[in-house]
Amino acid sequence: MTVGLQRPGGRTSRTRAAVLSATRELLVEQGPGGMRMELIARRSGVHRSSIYRRWGSPAGVVADLAREIGSNLEPVETGTLSGDLAAMARRLADQLAGDGAALVLALSAWRDPEVHQVLGQFWADRREEIGAIVSRHGSPADPGVVLRVLVGPLHYQALLEKQPITNDTVRAAAHAASTLV
Structure with missing residues (x-):
């Protein structure tokens, strides 16, 4: 069972929300180096022992945030x-708005295999989503290439x-990516 989902809307859910919100704020403000329980x-x-009990380490909390x-x-x-x-590009752009770009940079800089596995799964899910889109429209285009062309300009503008x-x-x-399909 996923951490914090045993009682949706209850104390567990509120605790998880508070911890993930605090973690996001700290990551954006201080980066990975400032993450301490x-x-x-x-x-x-939330008491430190409760956080250790549920997540085990700062990396566990960061991985849960990335999964969320x-x-x-x-x-x-x-x-x-x-x-x-265009809808997928807009959705990804919205994630980079506000503190999103700083969060992406901090998550990318995190040196933990669990966090990187979650980030890898995020992009695998996006490739699968692009695969469904190109398939739905009858194209044999490589979803990974389409995704890179779609995401590249967004990340360039927000992160660089x-x-x-x-x-x-x-x-x-979206136009550049559509030319590949």
Whole structure:
């Protein structure tokens, strides 16, 4: 059973939400180097021993946070190839908004196999989603290549230029990816 989901809406759920929120804030503010259980406990208002009992280590909490980010994504199906790719690009761009880009950088810098496994699964799920989109539209295109073309401009603008992702960038990324399908 996934940590924090035994009693949805109950104390376990509230504790998990507080710990994940505190962890996100700390990761964005301090990066991986600042992640310590005592800081998570202080920020979340949850006793350190409770956090250790549920997650085992800061890496366990960070992996759960990364898993949570990927679990809230609804599949896109607009009825058109360009619409599907644009909707997926918009959804990914929205994740990079606000503190999202800083969070992605901090998660990517985290040096733990469990965290990297969760991040790898996030991208495997996106490739599978792109695979479903290209298949639905009758294309044999490589989902990994389509995904890279779709995501590249978004990450470039948010992570390298440190600028909010514009609608023009979302449209251009979707258009570029659609030319491969």
